Each structure stands twice: as C-alpha cells, then as structure tokens.
Amino acid sequence: xxxxxxxxxxxxxxxxxxxxxxxRWVAPGFVLSVGLIYYCIFYSGFLSFFxxxxxxxxMTFLGLDNYTKAFASSVFWSSIAHTLIFYVVVFAVQxxxxxxxxxxxxxxxxxxxxxxxxxFVPVVIAPxxxxxxHIQVWSSDGTVNALLSDLGMGWLAQGWIGQSSxxxxxxxxxxxxxxxxxxxxxxxxxxxxxxxxxxxxxxIDGAGNxxxxxxxxxxxxxxxxxxxxxxxxxxxxxxxDNPWLLTQGGPAHSSEFLGTMIYSEVSGQSRNLGYxxxxxxxxLVIAIAVSVVMNTRGTxxxxxxxxxxxxxxxxxxxxx
Amino acid sequence: MKxxxxxxxxxxALVISLAACSSATSAQAPAVSPATSGEVSWWGxxxxxxxxxxxxxxxxxxxxxxxVTYKNYENVDYRNAITPALDSGTGPDIYDxxxxxxxxxxxxxxxxDPSSFAQTTLGSDWQNxxxxxxxxxxxxxxxxxxxxPLGGMxxxxxxxxxxxxxxxxxxxxxxxxxxxxxxxxxxxxxxxCLAMGAGGQDTFPTxxxxxxxxxxxxxxxLNAATGKAKWNDPQGIEVLNIIxxxxxxxxxxxxxxxxxxxxxxxxxFMKGDAAMVQMGYWYAQYSGxxxxxxxxxxxxxxxxxxxxxxxxxxxxxxxxxxGSAVFGEADYGLAINKASKNVGAAxxxxxxxxxxxxxxxxxxxxxxxxxxxxxxxxxxxxxKLVDQAxxxxxxxxxxxSSSATTQTRQWQTTDTTLKAIVVAVQQVLDxxxxxxxxxxxxxxxxxxxxxxxxx
Numbered sequence: 001x002x003x004x005x006x007x008x009x010x011x012x013x014x015x016x017x018x019x020x021x022x023x024r025w026v027a028p029g030f031v032l033s034v035g036l037i038y039y040c041i042f043y044s045g046f047l048s049f050f051x052x053x054x055x056x057x058x059m060t061f062l063g064l065d066n067y068t069k070a071f072a073s074s075v076f077w078s079s080i081a082h083t084l085i086f087y088v089v090v091f092a093v094q095x096x097x098x099x100x101x102x103x104x105x106x107x108x109x110x111x112x113x114x115x116x117x118x119x120f121v122p123v124v125i126a127p128x129x130x131x132x133x134h135i136q137v138w139s140s141d142g143t144v145n146a147l148l149s150d151l152g153m154g155w156l157a158q159g160w161i162g163q164s165s166x167x168x169x170x171x172x173x174x175x176x177x178x179x180x181x182x183x184x185x186x187x188x189x190x191x192x193x194x195x196x197x198x199x200x201x202x203x204i205d206g207a208g209n210x211x212x213x214x215x216x217x218x219x220x221x222x223x224x225x226x227x228x229x230x231x232x233x234x235x236x237x238x239x240x241d242n243p244w245l246l247t248q249g250g251p252a253h254s255s256e257f258l259g260t261m262i263y264s265e266v267s268g269q270s271r272n273l274g275y276x277x278x279x280x281x282x283x284l285v286i287a288i289a290v291s292v293v294m295n296t297r298g299t300x301x302x303x304x305x306x307x308x309x310x311x312x313x314x315x316x317x318x319x320x
Numbered sequence: 321m322k323x324x325x326x327x328x329x330x331x332x333a334l335v336i337s338l339a340a341c342s343s344a345t346s347a348q349a350p351a352v353s354p355a356t357s358g359e360v361s362w363w364g365x366x367x368x369x370x371x372x373x374x375x376x377x378x379x380x381x382x383x384x385x386x387x388v389t390y391k392n393y394e395n396v397d398y399r400n401a402i403t404p405a406l407d408s409g410t411g412p413d414i415y416d417x418x419x420x421x422x423x424x425x426x427x428x429x430x431x432x433d434p435s436s437f438a439q440t441t442l443g444s445d446w447q448n449x450x451x452x453x454x455x456x457x458x459x460x461x462x463x464x465x466x467x468x469p470l471g472g473m474x475x476x477x478x479x480x481x482x483x484x485x486x487x488x489x490x491x492x493x494x495x496x497x498x499x500x501x502x503x504x505x506x507x508x509x510x511x512x513c514l515a516m517g518a519g520g521q522d523t524f525p526t527x528x529x530x531x532x533x534x535x536x537x538x539x540x541x542l543n544a545a546t547g548k549a550k551w552n553d554p555q556g557i558e559v560l561n562i563i564x565x566x567x568x569x570x571x572x573x574x575x576x577x578x579x580x581x582x583x584x585x586x587x588x589f590m591k592g593d594a595a596m597v598q599m600g601y602w603y604a605q606y607s608g609x610x611x612x613x614x615x616x617x618x619x620x621x622x623x624x625x626x627x628x629x630x631x632x633x634x635x636x637x638x639x640x641x642x643g644s645a646v647f648g649e650a651d652y653g654l655a656i657n658k659a660s661k662n663v664g665a666a667x668x669x670x671x672x673x674x675x676x677x678x679x680x681x682x683x684x685x686x687x688x689x690x691x692x693x694x695x696x697x698x699x700x701x702x703x704k705l706v707d708q709a710x711x712x713x714x715x716x717x718x719x720x721s722s723s724a725t726t727q728t729r730q731w732q733t734t735d736t737t738l739k740a741i742v743v744a745v746q747q748v749l750d751x752x753x754x755x756x757x758x759x760x761x762x763x764x765x766x767x768x769x770x771x772x773x774x775x
Contacts, residue, residue: 053422053425053426055403055404055406055407055426055427055429055430056406056407056430057425057426057429135579139578139579140574140575140578159574159575159577159578161519161577161578161579162519162576162578162579162750163751163752164747164750164752165752166752247519247520248519248521248522248580249520249521250519250520250521250577250743250746251518251519251746251749252743252746252747252750252753253743264521267399267400268735268739269399269418269421269423269735270734270736271399271426
C-alpha cells in the first residue's frame, strides 16, 4: 500500500485526491512548451488566414486564400520536389558514407583518431562559416572548375551555383559534407554495441566482409538508420541555412526550399506574414505526418532477449 | 568665428521654430516643447555607423547637450527588429522609414506626423522645399506624413574605372555597338567589362531592366509597374532580348548568376578588376580618396591605390534616341516615434538633420545621398576626391541630373513585381533554361502585382 493510499484512508472516510506533487516540477517546462511553442504554432495557424504585414498594419481576413495560393504556386511544388531530392541524396550519402567510415574506424587502421576528427569536424562547423568556402569551390572561377581544367575535363567546367540545372546539386553537396560526419558518429556508436561473438560466428561460417556488413551489421544498426531517416527528413523540410547562404534559393527558384520561401516572405519589404504562416503550417503538417509514419513503420517489434556477450566496443577495448 | 555665429543663429532659429510648432494640434505634432538637452536613440539600416557618427558629431557642435545614440542594422534585421520594438513601446525615439515596399504603411502608424513642425520651420510651402516628390513618397495612404526626408537616391547609370579605360584605349560607350567595342578592348587587357551580380534574391537586376526599358520606351517601366502596361508587352520582350544579347555579346559576364551585386560586382569593381559597374548615387562616396581606400580594403585589396571612378550615363542600348533617364526617389526619412519619452530632443535632432542647412550640408558632403533640402550642394572644398579636376564636375553634373529626375526607383514597384523581374532576368541569363523570351515575359507578367502607390 502506498503512502498516498494510507493518507487517503486516514481522512475520516472522506475521499481525498492525492496531491499532484509532480506538477510543480512539470510546470516550468509545461508553461514554456505550451505557453511559448504551442502558442506560437496556434498563432501562426491563426495568422495564416489573414493578410498582415505585422505590427500595427491592418489585418485582412482571407479565409483559405493563403493556402490556395500556396497550392497553386509552382514555386511551392518545386520546393517540395527539391526537398524530396535533397532528402534522398543526403540520406543515401550519409548512410553509405557513415557506415563506410564507421566500419573502417572499427578496424585496425593507423591514425584512427585523426581520421575521426577529420570526418567529424564538418558537423561542428556552422554553415555560415563554411558558406564562403563552398561558394568559392563551386563558383565559375572556383576550385571545381580549376580541377576539371587541370584534369583535362575543361569542357565540364560551368557556373555550378548560377545555373538552374546545378544549383540544387551545390546545396546538396554542401549538406552532404557535414552529414557524413554525423552519420559516422551515430553508426560508429551503434556498431560498437553489436555482439562481437555474432561477427566471429559469421566469420567461422565463412562470411566475407561485405556479407557481414550486409547481413549482420546493417540489420543491427537499423534503429540508427531509421533515426537518421527521420532526422534527415525534418532537416530537409526546415532547411534554410545552406540554400540561403549559397544561392538564396536561386537562380529563378531552382534551389528554393520551404524554409527559404518562408524567410523570403517574412524578410521582404512586403512582409507577407499571413502567407508565410500558411507555408509554415503546411510544413508543420508534413513534418508531423512523415514523422508519425516513419516512427510507426520503423518501430521494431519486441525482440527476444539478446544473449549477453562481448560487443565490438568491448573487443576493441580488450585489444587495446 | 563667422561660421560659429551662423551656427548659433541657425540653431536659435531652429529651436524657436520647434518651440512654435509645439503649440500645433496634437494630431500632427507632439505637444512637447523641443529640447536643447536630452538623450535620443536612433535606429536605421542606413547610414553606416561611421557616417552617422559624423552627423551626430556635427549636430553636437550646435546641440552639445543632446546625446544621440545610433544603432545600425542590416536591412532584413532592421525590418525584423523595428516592428516588435515599436509594437511593445520600447522602440527608438527616431527610426528610418523608406518609401519602398510600403514601409510608410507598415511603420508610419507608430510615427508622429511632422507636417506642422515642418510647416513652422520651412513655411507653408514646406513640401516644395524638399526634393521633388520626397514628402509624398513618405506619406501613407491615410495622407499622414510619416517621416521627414534626409536625402534622395538615384540609379540607372554606370560607374567606370577611368584607369582601365585609359589602359585599354577604349572610349566611353554611348550606345550598344560602342559598348560591345569597348568591352572587346577591355577584355583584351584581361579585365572584366561590366561587373554584375544577378544571383539570389537581390533586386539589383531590376535597375538594369529599368535602365534598358528607359532606352526602349521611357514611360513603359512605370506604366507596367502600376498596371497601365504589361510586362509582356513588346517593350518588355525587347528589354529581355537586349539583356540576352548583352550576355551573348560579352557585355554581361558569364559569372553573373554566381552571386548578387553585393558582394560580387562591388568587389570586382573595387579590386580594379572590372571597368564598369551599375550602381546608384551612393557609389559617389567612393570617389573620395579615403572612402575609396576603405572600400578597396573591404574588397580584399591589401595595399589600396584608389583609382579614378567616374559616373557614366547608361548607354542608349535600344538605339532609338531615347538615351536612358536616371530614376530616383527619397532614400529614407527620419520618423519620430510617438511613444518616445524624448520627443523634444528627437524633434531637435530630426529638424536639424532634415531641415537645417548645416545638417543637410553634412549629408551633401558625404556624397552618398542627394540632400533632401533643395539648394544644398556639396562643399567641394571640404570633399577630397581622388582626382578633383576630373571627378568634381562629373559628380556635380550627376547630382544636377539626379535632382531633376521624373521617374521613381522602387516606390511604385511592388515587392512581388521586383521579385518577378529578378526571376525573369535570371531565366534569361541562365544558359540551362531553354524557355523563350516571350514565355519568360509572360511569366513575369503573371507573377507581378501592380502597384497602387502614387495613383
């Protein structure tokens, strides 16, 4: 019998509800999240039905016009398409690159710590710091074109940033540069938890490196892959920094994303806060829907209790 | 001694007139006496802090007991900072308002109407004492004057590096053919002909379109901006075709979409790598020896040797004899926050900056703005140029033609339309876009939004 139940009985037969003792601990976070974050979300939803430039300017009720305008906009749909392309490419590069480097770092190689630092450094460097370098690399007289010329492939040199056909590639490549390091970090930790005896058993059974990677390592790091899938999709949906810093969504909206569209509407002279709010609400709905689907589809079924054994990390520690 | 006496008389006159205006109706002017002491804060995206500090230092020579604190923001940051500040009553005492993008509508409601104040200071025809249209451009749709103009800005012309033209043996272009010829000679010595950046969402490409449009049909651009003509009219198609031809013939550089006019074109010109650049009157400041050095250093030049930069009228690229008229409007005005607790001191500062000869002389001498008050010109004895003999008459002539402009720059063009023009220019200049110019012009029309301003 709990203390609360005892106290309830002691009060002369009158039913007394237990004190909600946790409320005082929950309250600050509750007020912050509900009072600030959710208020902002609901307020954005409210604004999305108006034409409003902010401050004391007149608010005009538009009904669903802002949403109709968004769905009728070719820029909106191309932003969605760019988001999907960006997501697929960055996720693929992150998984392949992350797994490759993590697997390599778990093997015995010289200067492993140095490599780890080199791979991880792009994750901690802010896009704003790297943007000038990326622009220099991809501009008409930049590093990529110089390399191509030096390799005798000058015919491939072009204005990578300033072309509709290649601007999205530039933004995607800049993102991949940092994404691989993040993928590496998670996969490296995840692979460290794999039971080393399983790997030994597979080797005894004659499995080669690729077979082990495909049939043992990848299934064991599935949870990490699902987490990366969700994180990448959310990143792609709210992407702003790299496209804005590198191309500002251009030229001619060829590297436009929902994030840059929203910012452009808010920061422009005309300050279309209502339309920007409608775009934000659409983004929110997509983000929630996709996260729910990914979480539902990706949730692992209850697994049998795994036999305790040595992990790769234990093995490496022992080896050291 | 004489100048001190003049300053004292001017200051007294200003304070007296400010005192007189305090008795005006509260709807138009603050019921607070102007002050000769106090503290005021001023927020703006322009001028740059060093220029503002010069203005304030000159003001403090006449009003030493008014402390003015200036806070400079980047354009976008300014728009995002000023609204909540004004809304919450914690905004600055004085803030910038631009005529462009409907700013008088958005932020004018927080400002005091300075009409009676100005009328008392400058007389009943006070609006005519300012540059043509400046006050109207800072008036909102309710007829309220939201700010007093500090200066004007014009664009639609080029700046050229005289040293490069001399080295290349090129002559200044006046039409399309001579422009192509000049570019060939300039490229032959390894320099870029016209530095230009049209990437991103920067609205500079609209100035190129406006300039070419003025050569095609001087009335068409503003007619299209205000819905009296269409962007895909024959004039619009001709303008876009000229831009495409300029790219094909090497006037417009191939890297034009790599970045915006700032930093791409500005840096290329300031480094001395390009012979020409399209910039507005604000670029005149870099004709000054010290300003040129600073700008060149900012562009990455380690040991700057200022070159002679000169204004050049935009060539008559359509060849119809129209030339290409410059266009301009009030650049910005100073608004007094009606929630200010220092209205008196704020009035004194705004009045001195915008309506006094001394204040406006500072603006004129910085040669980055056209002084708002008519009749004020730079004091050339106190403006040190790289080559006084060459540059002074050219800038004075530009100032004169700028003051006489009849076309507005962005006041009557909506933000939506400016964006549509930028996209159209990018599509024309992007070699991987296979759309016809006619289709691009149609898309420009479909994406635009006619302005009702100034009708």
